[in-house]
């Protein structure tokens with residue numbers, strides 16, 4: 001079975017952000033939705049819930065328990081039930097954790113380029129965004145981070161692991177070093193691990209809470225990205241052994257916005273559809289190679305270095321000499337990517353390409369890029 005086999009005609013029936021934002025002749029490879037069908041077990045669970053008229057509030061700890069089981073099976077990470085709480089969704093959890101561990105006016109470090117809402121959950125909530133650039137290879141710059149942490153008003157570091165958009169998978173050594181720096185400077189480590197399950201076969205995701213030095217960290221996570229369940233809101237807070245107080249101090253209602261169908265869907269995905277995400281990983285790895293080959297053949301000056309994390313490709317179009325590559329590809333090529341400047345002001349010349357789609361759509365997208373340059 002191939003997961004990314006839906007046709008463009010089938011996908012255009014969708015009503016979600018990815019398929020509705022642009023005109024009908026624009027091929028959308030932007031926002032992080034997958035062009036996949038719902039997993040069979042999740043479908044059965046949701047159908048059964050709807051048949052029961054089971055559309056009330058969530059109950060119990062099944063979602064947290066399913067996450068704990070997956071964390072042990074995949075990463076050997078053992079968590080105590082007391083380390084987890086249910087939340088609304090991942091960004092909602094990040095906001096609530098930052099509200100708890102920082103004060104208005106405090107500096108919060110993020111590593112640019114990064115998922116655009118990271119800028120919004122800091123400066124949009126009366127915190128000062130302190131952007132520290134990743135190295136040109138997309139790795140954490142420990143010296144620059146240490147300098148940023150040394151500022152007296154910096155009280156938190158919001159890390160994306162694996163990293164969106166670069167696909168960097170942080171190593172155990174990098175994470176231990178960062179956690180040690182945070183502890184030395186009294187900076188709370190907050191880690192968004194929503195892409196955790198999405199690493200290429202052969203690559204190893206390292207959960208921050210498997211690092212002994214990082215037990216003051218708080219994680220925001222959900223099954224939403226890896227199983228494409230963004231429509232079903234549900235997230236989890238996971239606290240390190242030295243961060244349990246943060247869970248008790250979360251703002252009012254922080255733990256009350258989980259959707260019941262979200263908790264059911266995410267728990268079922270975690271319990272029953274691990275093989276599905278492994279299949280996604282294999283297909284995405286092949287799609288990365290396909291994108292690399294296509295760019296090499298049709299747009300050789302464009303730079304793309306595949307990274308093991310997630311299904312997003314971070315592509316440097318500087319050599320094309322376009323004022324605004326994403327706008328050019330959309331307007332002239334009729335293909336939509338996420339503009340690099342949304343991830344950092346310094347990356348105007350980059351685009352992020354969503355590879356959770358069929359090889360046919362990726363091929364058509366690169367052909368449209370190339371054709372747009374001949375016009």
Ligand SMILES: Cc1ncc(COP(=O)(O)O)c(C=O)c1O
Pocket residue numbers: 032089090091092115160164192194195222224225230234235
């Ligand atoms: C790093 C990261 N965090 C959070 C989210 C969104 O998660 P949620 O819908 O649970 O807030 C995304 C979506 O693409 C993401 O890439």
